[in-house]
Amino acid sequence: MVEYSFLLEEFTRLLKKNGLKFTRQREAILKALYEHDGHFSPEEIHRFVCESDDSFNVGIATVYRTLTLLEETDLVESISFGKDGKKYEIGLKKHHDHLICTRCGTIIEFTDEIIEARQEAIARKYRFKMTDHTMKIVGLCADCQRRH
Amino acid sequence: MVEYSFLLEEFTRLLKKNGLKFTRQREAILKALYEHDGHFSPEEIHRFVCESDDSFNVGIATVYRTLTLLEETDLVESISFGKDGKKYEIGLKKHHDHLICTRCGTIIEFTDEIIEARQEAIARKYRFKMTDHTMKIVGLCADCQRRH
DNA sequence: CTTGATGCAAAATATTTGCATGCTC
DNA sequence: GAGCATGCAAATATTTTGCATCAAG
Numbered sequence: 001m002v003e004y005s006f007l008l009e010e011f012t013r014l015l016k017k018n019g020l021k022f023t024r025q026r027e028a029i030l031k032a033l034y035e036h037d038g039h040f041s042p043e044e045i046h047r048f049v050c051e052s053d054d055s056f057n058v059g060i061a062t063v064y065r066t067l068t069l070l071e072e073t074d075l076v077e078s079i080s081f082g083k084d085g086k087k088y089e090i091g092l093k094k095h096h097d098h099l100i101c102t103r104c105g106t107i108i109e110f111t112d113e114i115i116e117a118r119q120e121a122i123a124r125k126y127r128f129k130m131t132d133h134t135m136k137i138v139g140l141c142a143d144c145q146r147r148h
Numbered sequence: 149m150v151e152y153s154f155l156l157e158e159f160t161r162l163l164k165k166n167g168l169k170f171t172r173q174r175e176a177i178l179k180a181l182y183e184h185d186g187h188f189s190p191e192e193i194h195r196f197v198c199e200s201d202d203s204f205n206v207g208i209a210t211v212y213r214t215l216t217l218l219e220e221t222d223l224v225e226s227i228s229f230g231k232d233g234k235k236y237e238i239g240l241k242k243h244h245d246h247l248i249c250t251r252c253g254t255i256i257e258f259t260d261e262i263i264e265a266r267q268e269a270i271a272r273k274y275r276f277k278m279t280d281h282t283m284k285i286v287g288l289c290a291d292c293q294r295r296h
Numbered sequence: 297c298t299t300g301a302t303g304c305a306a307a308a309t310a311t312t313t314g315c316a317t318g319c320t321c
Numbered sequence: 322g323a324g325c326a327t328g329c330a331a332a333t334a335t336t337t338t339g340c341a342t343c344a345a346g
Contacts, residue, residue, distance in 0.1 A: 021320050021325055042310085059328045064311065084283055085310075086228075099276055108274055118263050126256055127290035128247055135283040137267055141277035169300055169345050190336085207303040212336060233335075 002092050004034050007075065010092075014073045025049075027059050029066045030075065037089035039079055039107055042067055079134065085093065101141035108141075150240050152182050155223065158240070162221045168228055173197075173206050177214045178223065187227060187235035190215055227282065245282065249289035256289075 011030055015022050032048040033040070040048070046063045050056070067088055070076035077091045079098060095116070099108040115135065123130035159178055160163070163170050180196040181188070188196070194211045215236055218224035225239045233263065243264070247256040262296060271278035 015284055019325085023320075023326060025327070025331075044207055060310095061312075061329080062327060065326085099271070099274055101276070102279065110270060112266055114154070115263055115266050118176060118260055118266075120285075122260060123247070123285050123287060126247055126258070127293075128249070128285060128287045128291050130285055130287040131250065132287070133283070133285040135267070135281070136278060137280040137281040139271060139276045139280070144161060145275075145277055169301085171301060171345075173302070191334095205303075208335095209304080209337075210302060213301085 004031070007034060007090070011073075011075060011126060014075070020069075024056070025062050026066050026069075028052065028056070028058060030070065032069075033076060033088065033090045039089045041085060041087055045088065074132070077132070079136070081122060096135050099141075100136055100138045101144055102138055103140055105145040106141050106143075152179070155182060155238070159221075159223060162223070168217075172204070174212050174214050174217075175213060176200065176204070176206060177211060178218065180239045181218075181224060181236060186236045189233060189235055193236065222280070225280075227284070247289075248284055248285050248286045249292055250286055251288055251292040254289050254291075 007030065008027070011026075012022050012111070015026075028049045029045060032052065036048060042060070042063050045067070046058065046060050049058045050061070067076060067078075070090070071078055073102055074091050076088050078086045079086050094111065096111045097107040099110060100106070119133045120130065123133075153177065156175070159174075160170050163174075176197045178194060180193055180200065184196060190208070193215070194208050197206045197211070212288065215224060215226075217241075219226055219236070219282065221241050221244050224236050225265070226234045226236050228234045242259065244257040244259045245263070247258060267281045271281075
């Protein structure tokens, strides 16, 4: 995982490049995602930010706007599955895919070199300029199989 | 692609098995998905059904309920990407993954044996009982790269 | 007939937008 | 100071639910 300082630098660089402003709110949202390991809804992220500092009120609209912004710049990625809506996580991790348990919702991250290579080959075949790729394997995790 | 009659048979079998009823609405929704090749929002599917027969009014709530039902039985699958919400398509196709263009929204389906095999190996490794898996490669399609 | 299914409308959620005001740069 | 960003509340959009009624089995 990258250092927070690097992430922050990258963020300010991107903002500057696009004539956008660096604000306390934007930083807080990025930081909340950095500090919490996992996948969260806009609502949850909003709560993180508000809880981290009672005197600091961030509007939910700002969270949505900022997540959209962060996703566009790939600093943050989203995943969605089943009934649950979109969930966000910090990008710039080593690329990884997800195993998702349909019963308990556990998400396990993994990477596989062979799959990565095949994905690139497929994008080439269809003349796609690949900007991202995701893979989800859904099923029952070991625990839930046992408990069942 | 499977025959519609097979799909229908499978559907009635599953309904019976679970003590559920076969209704005109449920059939119409399944049929709409069979007849339209692609990925559609609940709203779009609702429109398909209503347009197919003016005198036949199906509530949007029924569409949501039926899609949930169909997805649970794997007769229908969903995919979601970017700003757009969940989109549904007929399941029971040969399994396939998706290439999605971020500019024009085009979705191309593909399959890759190597990836399929790796997915199974990974599920085994983490002791997951895999029930489904999906892969999305997102980027710019050939046309949009040119137009850009 | 019994029980699940439907349509409708209302409720609950989720997301976006307009606008006056506040903050970066 | 100029102009983007914010919070708020209102407007939309999306999805779920309660309930009287309908219809499949």
